[in-house]
Amino acid sequence: MWLTNLKIGILGLAVIAFYTAVAHVIPQLESEVPQDLALGSDVTVDELIAAGEGVFTGAGICTTCHGLGTRAPNLRTDHAGLGTIGARCVAAFGSDCRTYLYTSLTNPGDSIVPGFENIMPNMGQQLPQDQVWAVIAYLQSLGGEVTVTAADLSQESADLAAAPAAAAPVAARTETMDPRELLTEKTCTVCHVIDGAGPPIGPPFDGIGSRLTAEKIRQSILDPNGEVTEGYEQFAGTMPATFGQQLSAAQLEAIVQFLAARK
């Protein structure tokens, strides 16, 4: 009988081990607890965007529906051929984009996109106010211009009505949206070859679109020392890590798309 007992024991353990293994090989997603962001009055646009992305993909669980294209409109990728949310929000609402996004988050029932159901919870009740604004900044950065400022972080809808969207345009540092002008103005061409001209201190812009995706280009601009291109190790640390502050989200996006197209 001891052999039978042993067989039963081994079978039981094997079945348990199999189920445990199955649960381990699938994606490991943890439900995070909303954290206080502690964004101060000196918060930069980059910090706001980064914080917003963290909330969007983390505690806000926004990606559960936005991104699959079935429950809710895609926000980070194209939806209905209108581009990412920042771009289509500006296209549809202009300077009221900020108000629209705030309303969509805090009173989603009033902003249902045709073809979708009213299933979104009021994020104003799910997240602290500063996190709501951080998410708006992040959404604006996806192809639009970030107009959220530190002054908004404690602002509720009533205040918003009194302070229209156009307030505090973060991107007022420079007017141009032309990527070529921007590359020159921001001294990028001092180190990067473009159209066969310029010193090869950094990786050339020519053909960059075939080497890097738009996302990688964006990441390289915002965090140039995060991942140094092979062959350019001796120049690591040369490129300033301040372009996130120097560029508006729309300008950054214009440069990214321009470079990504250079194949």
Next chain:
Amino acid sequence: MMTNALSLAQTVADTAGAYGHFPGIGARGAVWIAAEVHLMFAAFVLGVPMFAVITELIGIVGKDSKYDRLSKEFTRLLVFAYSATALWGAVLVFFLTTLYPRFWGHMAQIFGLSMWIYVGLFFVESFTLYMYYYGWERWKAGRAKWMHWGLGVLLNVWGTAVMFIANGWLTYMMSPPEGVTAETLPAEVGLWNALANATWMPINIHRLIANAVFGGSIVAAYAAYRFLAARTDEERAHYDWMGYVGNFIAISTFIVLPFAGYWLGREIYEYNQQMGITMMGGFMSWLWIVQAVLIGILFLAANYYLWIGMARIPGAERFMPYTKWMLLILVIGWIVWSTPHTMIASREEMAAMGGSHHPFLSVLGVMSAKNTAVNIMILTTFLSFLLYRRANKEPTVDWAKTGTLVEGIMLALAAGVVVFYGVLGYFVEASVRIGFSVYQVLAVLACILFVTVTDLSLLRGAKSRGAIRWGQMPARSQYALFVLAVTFTWLMGLMGFARSGIRQHWHVWGVIRDTSEFAATPALGYAANMISVCVLVFLTLVAFIFWLGGLAERVVTKPATAGGS
């Protein structure tokens, strides 16, 4: 803003004295194990009395003593399991009191009266059980036997009442009544209002059915153990039959469990969309893939057991060629059901796939395909039972051929409806598609009911092709019963995690926030480790109980008669 401020204030206030420390696995781990193991034993001691009284009734009405013996043997397991349930219940309460004092204080203030009633009912239930078991031989004939059966019914009544009360507490944590907020004082919450919350009755019904499923599978495993340990053919025949009955109860009640699950899921969605989405499409969405893997194995093991069992039934050989096709259907259904809806993909991968859905997954991983797969698997399993049941019978009614044809048409119709709505689901809006699952479920349920009634009439007075050779089962069939028991137990742990995890970082959803170091709901890998620990603890204790069951009494058995199923 006000809510956020209060939430923050609460967080600060809660940092002191709200939580205790447990070495090694932490407070959450300790409560997790105590609650889950307690729940597993509770499910067993609530499930077994249900079919103990049914088999006793069959024995009384049919004047067949083997059913009475079976019922008593079921109940003997209860006596041992009952003390284990109480023991783990006490451990759970002590852990909650010492590790989550503030939360438990909140619950006690609202549910204090119901806790006293619970304890009172527990006493009554215990004494009823002891009278039921120890009075078996004394009250075995005439009116006394009916009185004894009445005790069994009462045992079920008390047990169900106890479960309903406890369900009120846990469902309050999931779905506190509207109007109860973080600012509400516990004294302001009405007891009945808190108990009868949105998910209370769906959980009650779901657990009632699940307990029968679970009890049946554990009893079948017990029978399998005794079968393998049997020294005589008589013993082997008895435990072979007992294993069959346990498995039959587990699988036949399991087939209706998804319908109770649908109801519970719908109530969760209606209570709070976000909670529903978190459960089905949020960080828990992959849990349902694991669930599909488990349930696929349940279907395969249950059918495998039946098909092997047909080898001991004279006349079953004429149905054996069909089993390979049924196996094929089950495997295909399992693959479809286990296909994930979406993949975690980077933007580059999404671009390469042409969207967030992989083209292959977007066809098989959607609810239309999954609902179709699971309903076809249910119909296939039902067909296995039908063939098993008919194996050694020769209908004598003059409408036998017509009846069989009608049964076949009903099965084909049900399968047709399931497939039709499954395919149509690809061409309609999501809001319309959701309603299709109801038609599919209704078609399958109607088919099962209609065919069962027809089959009972059709086989009344049927000629026997020979008696079932109880006991002549290969040992591997019994291992299938062990797989079923382990899988059901693990599945119970998984579903417990799903139900509890959708509260996320709330002890009581929207009312008491979890501010402990364990507030984040863990990923499935960690949860699986905890579930496996709980299952191991439970099964080790159950093995001890089985051993005790063998020590307590050596049952005098005799081979069951043909058609005893």
